[in-house]
Amino acid sequence: MLPGLSRHTQTWVLAVAAALLLAVLPPAARAGATVPRTAAGATAACPAAGFVSQHFHSGHNGVDIANDVGTPIYAVGDGEVTISGYEPGYGQWIRVQQTDGRIAEYGHMIRRDVFAGDRVTAGRQIALMGSEGQSSGPHLHLRIWGDPSASYGIDPEPYLAERGVVLPCVPGGGPRPRPPVHPAESGRVVSARSADGRLEVFAAGADGIHHAWQREANGDWSPWEPLGGPAHAELALAPNADGRLELFALAGNTFEHRWQLSPSGGWSGWETFGGGGRDVAAGVNADGRIEVYASGPAGLFHRYQAEPNGGWSGWESTGGGPADSQVEMETAPDGRLEVFALNGSTFQHRYQTAPSGGWSAWAGFGEGGHDLTVDHNADGRLEVFASGPVGVFHKYQTGEAGWSGWEPTGGPAGARLTSERTADGRVEVFAMNGDTALHLWQTAVNAPYGDWAPFGTGGTEVTAATNADGRIEVFGTSRAGVHHRWQTGFATWSEWLWLNDSAGPAVP
Numbered sequence: 001m002l003p004g005l006s007r008h009t010q011t012w013v014l015a016v017a018a019a020l021l022l023a024v025l026p027p028a029a030r031a032g033a034t035v036p037r038t039a040a041g042a043t044a045a046c047p048a049a050g051f052v053s054q055h056f057h058s059g060h061n062g063v064d065i066a067n068d069v070g071t072p073i074y075a076v077g078d079g080e081v082t083i084s085g086y087e088p089g090y091g092q093w094i095r096v097q098q099t100d101g102r103i104a105e106y107g108h109m110i111r112r113d114v115f116a117g118d119r120v121t122a123g124r125q126i127a128l129m130g131s132e133g134q135s136s137g138p139h140l141h142l143r144i145w146g147d148p149s150a151s152y153g154i155d156p157e158p159y160l161a162e163r164g165v166v167l168p169c170v171p172g173g174g175p176r177p178r179p180p181v182h183p184a185e186s187g188r189v190v191s192a193r194s195a196d197g198r199l200e201v202f203a204a205g206a207d208g209i210h211h212a213w214q215r216e217a218n219g220d221w222s223p224w225e226p227l228g229g230p231a232h233a234e235l236a237l238a239p240n241a242d243g244r245l246e247l248f249a250l251a252g253n254t255f256e257h258r259w260q261l262s263p264s265g266g267w268s269g270w271e272t273f274g275g276g277g278r279d280v281a282a283g284v285n286a287d288g289r290i291e292v293y294a295s296g297p298a299g300l301f302h303r304y305q306a307e308p309n310g311g312w313s314g315w316e317s318t319g320g321g322p323a324d325s326q327v328e329m330e331t332a333p334d335g336r337l338e339v340f341a342l343n344g345s346t347f348q349h350r351y352q353t354a355p356s357g358g359w360s361a362w363a364g365f366g367e368g369g370h371d372l373t374v375d376h377n378a379d380g381r382l383e384v385f386a387s388g389p390v391g392v393f394h395k396y397q398t399g400e401a402g403w404s405g406w407e408p409t410g411g412p413a414g415a416r417l418t419s420e421r422t423a424d425g426r427v428e429v430f431a432m433n434g435d436t437a438l439h440l441w442q443t444a445v446n447a448p449y450g451d452w453a454p455f456g457t458g459g460t461e462v463t464a465a466t467n468a469d470g471r472i473e474v475f476g477t478s479r480a481g482v483h484h485r486w487q488t489g490f491a492t493w494s495e496w497l498w499l500n501d502s503a504g505p506a507v508p
Contacts, residue, residue, distance in 0.1 A: 091132020116470030195243030197468030205505025241288030241308035286335030286355035333380030378425030
């Protein structure tokens with residue numbers, strides 16, 4: 001893949017200027033799509049212990065809760081982190097797109113404990129109080145956006161009071177479910193964040209697997225390190241319950257895995273994991289146990305951890321599924337895993353009937369194709385894209401159980417696909433074949449998509465991941481090596497470059 005010349009043409013601008021008063025794009029939903037709205041009787045959690053040092057008014061877009069540096073800060077509602085980074089006015093700050101339709105912002109922290117893409121539940125610790133940015137002393141600045149198209153937020157105190165939290169308040173409450181962990185895209189190049197926020201990337205070449213990592217969160221890259229393992233493997237990457245990443249590599253008659261010995265730490269050697277197959281995908285159950293699916297000539301089999309961070313079951317038949325298929329997994333809003341499998345003539349899916357529980361039978365999902373990618377909207381509904389000889393099609397959940405029909409999007413024929421979430425929760429899709437790379441993105445949160453735009457020249461494989469500050473980073477492979485391209489802000493892109501000025505493995 002050779003360097004591309006395009007620039008991202010998104011029209012939205014994130015609220016990262018010093019004034020931080022820009023509005024978020026409205027969550028316009030497709031016809032038939034379900035978008036969560038605030039419901040009467042909804043609950044919230046206490047954001048932090050302390051006293052109200054400044055209330056909401058026309059010159060103060062939020063409420064300030066003051067206390068000592070290091071006081072824990074908690075999510076006021078369930079949702080997904082869309083921004084976790086630094087801004088001169090806020091200092092360190094976090095934005096959460098909540099499942100009730102509201103957007104919560106937290107500012108001036110000394111430490112952030114969650115990253116863009118993380119799911120949080122009300123009452124989960126997300127940061128520590130500080131006095132960074134434009135601040136006269138340690139406090140939490142909490143801002144709630146009601147109508148995302150507005151230029152000013154709503155008063156957080158009535159919002160919280162309606163949900164049972166009156167400021168000042170005492171944090172605490174009963175146990176809450178583990179937030180869903182969304183699977184990383186599988187393929188011959190894969191990337192995910194370590195527990196400390198640094199991206200790690202693995203690419204499969206003729207001499208085995210190669211590995212590179214960010215030296216610090218959002219930072220530059222190490223040189224490529226050869227790891228051995230099976231040649232030309234299909235890879236999957238998933239986090240253990242304690243934050244240690246685990247890598248799975250499948251090629252022909254060989255299936256191996258290795259794992260971090262500690263969160264964000266060094267890696268074990270390779271160990272046998274199975275007898276081989278065609279493709280592999282890995283996801284995380286609601287209780288933290290990793291689950292692995294692998295396809296082969298007899299359909300799909302799966303294997304799962306008997307307990308979080310623990311040993312593994314034997315391989316179990318799934319009762320069918322498309323032979324020698326491409327496989328991807330996604331997580332439903334309630335933590336149930338769903339598996340999608342596609343070969344040249346058949347597309348099927350199956351799903352857990354309860355979080356961490358048993359599985360449904362395989363069901364038809366469409367005709368065959370070349371590759372697929374699965375992601376989730378800001379409201380939790382799944383989006384599936386599949387490529388074939390006439391371009392890329394997509395299908396999306398219209399509610400908890402219903403699906404749309406397949407809709408054409410155009411795009412390159414016979415493409416490899418990947419997708420990732422923008423910092424404000426919009427799905428962005430990247431497609432690459434031997435001649436071209438294109439991308440398209442939702443025009444607003446939970447909304448339809450725009451047109452495909454150039455993203456580079458052709459290659460052999462593509463994957464996308466999200467930096468700790470919410471910027472997307474894309475990795476593309478070719479017979480020359482591995483390039484990457486990343487958002488330089490939240491609306492602009494770098495050119496295609498080598499990682500650390502070195503090519504890495506060739507991926508034909």
